[in-house]
Amino acid sequence: MIRRPLRPLARILSARANGEDPDRIEAEARAARMRARLRAERVQAERRLWLLAVVFLMAFGTVAGRMAVLAASNPQEPENGYSAVHIANQRADIVDAKGRILATNLRTHSLYAQPHLMVDKVAAADGLAKIFPDLDADRLLRDFERRKKFLWIKRSLSPEQQQAVHDLGEPGLLFGPREMRLYPNGAVGAHVLGGTRFGQEGVHAAEVVGVAGVELTYDEFLRDPAQAGMPLELSIDLSVQSAVEQVLAGGMMLMNAKGAAAVLMEANTGQIVALASLPDFDPNQRPRPGPNPADSPIFNRAAQGVYEMGSTFKILTAAMALESGRYGPETIIETKGPLTWGKFRIRDFHDYGPRLSLTEVMVKSSNIGTARIAMDLGVSAQQDFLKSLGFFDPVPVELPAARKAKPLLPPRWSELSAMTISYGHGIAITPLHLATAYATIANGGKRVRPSLVKGAAAPTEADRVISEETSAELRSMLRAVVSRGTASLGEVPGYNVGGKTGTADKPNERGGYHKDKVMATFASIFPAEDPKYVLIVTLDEPEERSGREPRRTAGWTAVPVAAEIIRRIAPLMNMHPLPKEG
Incomplete structure (x- = not known):
């Protein structure tokens, strides 16, 4: 850029020589310089205005476009900040x-x-x-x-x-x-x-x-x-489940029990048709655990509660005896009592005489008889047999609570432990454990894996625990217990129920056992000749009060409740009554 001088000296000198006014020339030069500056400023201002116009057009175009998109979409509430993550x-x-x-x-x-x-x-x-x-x-x-x-x-x-x-x-x-x-x-x-x-x-x-x-x-x-x-x-049948719960609730009230549980299982597959625990709850409004978890409605007594099952274990002792080859259904066993071991004494509920056959030991429910079998067979044989039935581990069923319910075993498994365990004391399991064992006994000797899912696999020959011959003899014993033994109130005409009662004193929190609080259990199969189902019913602290004295044994409490359940559910499962025996 050529800078024009403020005072054009050459023109001024020439103007003086010619007699012209030099101030006029200087004023013209100043005016020309001012005009050039104004033109430059106008051009710069125009450029800024165009740039600003472009920016405004872009901004208003963006807003207009967004408004058009919103107008064309469905109206929605604005999302909260923390809900931006996709929720399935x-x-x-x-x-x-x-x-x-x-x-x-x-x-x-x-x-x-x-x-x-x-x-x-x-x-x-x-x-x-x-x-x-x-x-x-x-x-x-x-x-x-x-x-x-x-x-x-x-x-x-x-x-x-x-x-x-x-x-x-x-x-x-x-x-x-x-x-x-x-x-x-x-x-x-x-x-x-x-x-x-x-x-x-x-x-x-x-x-x-x-x-x-x-x-x-x-x-x-x-x-x-x-x-x-x-x-x-699921393998659950809604109609059967509802009937089981209704009868169990009525039995719990009539027997003045504080809690109850029932498990109905297919003997051949282990599939669970009904599983009930009382008191229960509405899952639409699931309650919080109470101060005593074992008495909370959300506590699952059937799959989570670990209890001594009493004389229901005696049929397991009989199974072990028959499998040993040293006993048969008519083998005579000494039952004279009391049976002394050190300072401990084992007695029967009644005096059954000096000798009974193995079948009669089951029918009359002799503690002394089963204790003598345990002494004869030994601790190791008992441990191995109970382990083969799954009594050393939680039940692998599809319930998280059940998988944490590990059986309570004696810390030191002595001969005395084996004797008391033979009739269901000194070991604690869940009703679901017991149902699994009875299904294994009833189906020909193959151990089942309980399942709540429809179509679970049935056991194979690789799962065999006892022989078919032993299974048949045990079923006959269980039938005799109902037809002429301690579970006579469990008879349901047309369905030939077999089973075993069990009454166990409840442990005292301060040590020892309560004298007037029991767990009453009836483990049943039906029909006994070819069992289709296993039913376990357990009542917590029952008392049958129709007589002069309260009756707490399973034969008076759990057995009639189980019989009523079978009477109600058998027709629902399309089981036709069998002809009368004899």
Whole structure:
């Protein structure tokens, strides 16, 4: 750029020589310089205006485009910050063996508040407290006034509750869609199903996760989208399960028991048709554990409770004796008592005479007889036999609680331990353990693996524990116990029930045993000639009070309850009565 001088000296000198005014020339030069500067500033201003116009056009174009997109889309609530992660809220159904719904999902709504949008917080708090009695109006009001932008009120609502909240007309109370787990049969099968809770949750969805039962065991399967909504099929029969629970509840009340349990199992496969534990609960509103877990409604007495099973163990001692080859059904055993071992004495409930056959030891339920068998066969033989039945490990069934219920074994397995274990004292197992053992005895001698899932594999020859001949002899003994022994009240015409009673004193927390508190158990099979099912019924602290003195033994308490269950459920399972014996 050529800089023009402010005073053009050459022109001034020339103007003086020619008699012209040099100031005029200087003024013209100054004016020309000013015009050039103004032109440059105008060009720069125009460039800035064009650039600003382009920026504004781009900004308004972006806003207009976003508004067009929003106008064309469906209206939605703004998402909360922590719910940005995708939540899979679908969960497959659970059905029984006949395809009937045991657990499913229900579309519902959650209720949350945005206090900064609320018009009348006092009225809203009072209204919500009236709709939901478990909410406190004063506490709600304090929460509303803490300047929170988001506040959960209720995770799930019934349609009636939603309409009542809607009628409050409060713009700061908002609803979010979600699915909740529904158990349409209420408490039926509660300890099998377990229950669920909400996991990760947002305004528009909530994750449903299992907390117990098969809901927990098969949580991943039930939540897996790859399963395309295929239901989980259980071996439970809803009609049978309901009947078992109804009769068990009635028997528990009539026998004045504090708790009860029942297991109905297919003898040939180990599939569980019904499993009940009382008191029970509604999985739609699963309660929290109480101060004493063993008395809590969520405690599964059938699969989790570990108890001494009393004389129900005697048939296992008979099985061990027959398998040894040294005993037969008519082998004579000395039963004169009391039987002394050191400072300990073993007695029978009645004096059965000096000698009984093995069959009569079962029929009359002689402690002395089975103790002598245990002494003869030895500790190692007893341990090996009980281990082969699974009594040293938790039951591998599809219930998390059952897999933690390890049997209680004697710390030092002496000869005295073997003697008391022969009639069910000194070892504690679950009713599910006992059902497994009786199914093994009844089905020809093959150990079953209990299962709650439909179509579980049946045992093979590799699972054999006892011979078919021994199994047949044991079934005959169990039938004799009902037809002419301690379980005579268990007779159900047309179904030829076989079984064994067991009455065990309950351990005292301060040591020793209670004198007036027992666990009464009846382990049964039916029909005895070709067993299809095994039924275990256990009552906790029963007392039959129709006579002058309370009667607590299983023959008076657990046996009639089991008989009524069989009478009710046999027709439901299409079992036709057999012709009368003889």
